Amino acid sequence: MNNVVIKNVRLYGEGDPVDVLLADGEIREIGTDLGVIDAQTVDGAGQVLLPGFIDLHTHLREPGREDTETIESGSAAAALGGYTAVFAMANTSPVADTAVITDYVWKRGQEVGLVDVHPVGAVTVGLEGKQLAEMGTMAAGVGAVRIFSDDGHCVYDPLIMRRALEYANSLGVLIAQHAEEPRLTKGAVAHEGPTASRLGLAGWPRAAEESIVARDALLARDAGARVHICHASTAGTVELLKWAKAQGISITAEVTPHHLLLDDSRLETYDAVNRVNPPLREASDVAALRQALAEGVVDCVATDHAPHADQDKCCEFAAARPGMLGLETALSIIVETMVKPGLLDWRGVARVMSENPARIVGLDDQGRPLAVGEPANLVLIDPAAEWTVEADDLASIARNTPFQAMTLPAKVTATFLRGRLTARDGKIVAG
Ligand code: NCD
Numbered sequence: 290m291n292n293v294v295i296k297n298v299r300l301y302g303e304g305d306p307v308d309v310l311l312a313d314g315e316i317r318e319i320g321t322d323l324g325v326i327d328a329q330t331v332d333g334a335g336q337v338l339l340p341g342f343i344d345l346h347t348h349l350r351e352p353g354r355e356d357t358e359t360i361e362s363g364s365a366a367a368a369l370g371g372y373t374a375v376f377a378m379a380n381t382s383p384v385a386d387t388a389v390i391t392d393y394v395w396k397r398g399q400e401v402g403l404v405d406v407h408p409v410g411a412v413t414v415g416l417e418g419k420q421l422a423e424m425g426t427m428a429a430g431v432g433a434v435r436i437f438s439d440d441g442h443c444v445y446d447p448l449i450m451r452r453a454l455e456y457a458n459s460l461g462v463l464i465a466q467h468a469e470e471p472r473l474t475k476g477a478v479a480h481e482g483p484t485a486s487r488l489g490l491a492g493w494p495r496a497a498e499e500s501i502v503a504r505d506a507l508l509a510r511d512a513g514a515r516v517h518i519c520h521a522s523t524a525g526t527v528e529l530l531k532w533a534k535a536q537g538i539s540i541t542a543e544v545t546p547h548h549l550l551l552d553d554s555r556l557e558t559y560d561a562v563n564r565v566n567p568p569l570r571e572a573s574d575v576a577a578l579r580q581a582l583a584e585g586v587v588d589c590v591a592t593d594h595a596p597h598a599d600q601d602k603c604c605e606f607a608a609a610r611p612g613m614l615g616l617e618t619a620l621s622i623i624v625e626t627m628v629k630p631g632l633l634d635w636r637g638v639a640r641v642m643s644e645n646p647a648r649i650v651g652l653d654d655q656g657r658p659l660a661v662g663e664p665a666n667l668v669l670i671d672p673a674a675e676w677t678v679e680a681d682d683l684a685s686i687a688r689n690t691p692f693q694a695m696t697l698p699a700k701v702t703a704t705f706l707r708g709r710l711t712a713r714d715g716k717i718v719a720g
């Protein structure tokens with residue numbers, strides 16, 4: 290019996306509760322009187338059903354740093370967070386700059402079977418920014434790479450970026466840019482502003498991000514290509530996105546949950562769990578990012594889930610690696626920062642965490658409407674739940690969550706991948 294019926298659930302948190310039958314990987318029936326069905330029952334009373342989340346920006350550290358995350362542990366974290374597809378960044382060791390690696394990532398994800406792990410291919414060989422990687426063979430492999438990114442590094446050379454955009458355009462794939470002009474961030478560890486000055490931390494100016502966003506918008510315009518901006522972090526980036534979109538430039542952008550909740554006042558303790566790229570900015574940036582996500586200027590949420598070992602985080606701020614865990618806390622942070630203040634309703638959450646990411650990357654089996662005949666990639670959410678983050682309880686191997694001990698609203702209670710339960714009440718359901 291592989292069928293599941295979700296009872297008494299509200300689709301998008303709207304209207305009267307209904308029963309939803311999942312069979313053969315699809316939504317088979319939606320109604321209030323489905324009759325006697327041979328199916329596993331999942332109680333959806335008081336809960337919200339949405340299309341499964343898609344993360345365009347996840348770091349799973351396999352191959353190379355399996356001590357901090359593997360495709361298996363990261364897939365578990367994703368399923369528990371309500372995700373049905375994630376895009377695993379290319380900054381592994383070795384770098385995912387050939388089809389050998391990108392195909393491996395896809396196949397390993399399918400073996401684990403908890404979430405579709407789409408590989409991101411590197412734009413340049415070794416993420417060095419010098420020579421384009423063989424994007425065509427990666428796109429043509431079984432991993433069918435759809436996003437190319439040197440994330441962790443910026444494709445800083447404008448001529449290389451221009452060629453990458455042209456090449457990606459002809460392949461029908463997307464370039465995702467980590468916007469950071471490296472000449473402006475040498476040695477930088479924190480947002481350049483009063484807090485960093487007072488604390489004696491080297492500053493990462495907003496202009497390092499914004500100058501690349503502006504440049505890449507213009508390069509995309511001239512190449513007639515699409516460009517995606519990773520982890521937008523400043524109010525100025527929001528203004529540039531607005532401008533570029535108004536010109537008809539094909540630019541999209543993501544924002545992370547941490548940039549929607551935290552600001553640089555967190556640095557007062559010098560706790561390196563708060564070190565991240567781009568850095569936590571000021572309260573005014575946080576407010577602008579929330580507004581931009583609500584209005585669609587920023588298209589979607591992406592976690593930038595970045596696991597790091599204790600020895601790389603529990604050390605002096607300037608010596609720590611940048612990055613934070615995000616997969617298991619994303620939904621709750623979006624509820625806290627966007628739903629509770631009235632900036633998004635549940636349809637809005639579906640839009641920014643599922644539909645828009647699917648559209649940006651052209652996935653046709655994800656981010657679909659909750660309707661009969663659609664693939665059953667779904668997340669069930671208890672909007673009334675509250676929980677307290679405990680790093681040791683997360684499925685990730687690493688423990689670098691900045692949300693430790695915070696009490697957060699809303700909890701994923703079940704995730705379905707092609708009609709099969711992958712996570713239920715905080716536990717992984719074996720495949
Ligand atoms: C990421 C990582 O650790 O791989 N770190 C981070 O601070 N965001 C790289 C990245 O996304 O830039």
Ligand code: ZN
Pocket residue numbers: 440441442467519520566567
């Ligand atoms: Zn990045």
